[in-house]
Amino acid sequence: MEVTHVEQRACIKIIVLRGRNKMECHSEFVEALGNNALPYRTVARWVRKFHLGRASTSDEQRSGRIWHVPSSSSSGMKTDNRNNKDRSRNSQQTYHHVNFLSAVLSFFCTMKAKLPCVLP
Secondary structure, eight states: OOOOHHHHHHHHHHHHHTTOOHHHHHHHHHHHHGGGSOOHHHHHHHHHHHHTTOOOOSOOOOOSOOSOOOOSOHHHHHHHHHHHHHHHHHHHHHHHHHHHHHHHHHHHHHHHHHOTTTOO
16 A cells, blocks of 8 residues: 555654654654655654644645646647756756866866976
């Protein structure tokens, strides 16, 4: 049986109300759910939130860029995926260019130190 994240959070809330700490809470989850349990850091974060007075177990709404735009046409999604791939490729290229320029700069600094009369 699969237990959703929201259901696990509800269990965390109940365990916190019983006075247990984050380690005891996570141990119970691992015992009951095995590999499907939330990670320790996530359990610890939710235990802290409930100790601080949070009542809701649902996700809070976050602002930011919407990654999925509901659309009836599949061509819009293909364009979005292509844009994401281009963005990823551009960031990888930038990373490689920065590394290359760093290596070139390091080489010239080394050469200038060794041969001050050659390079101004």
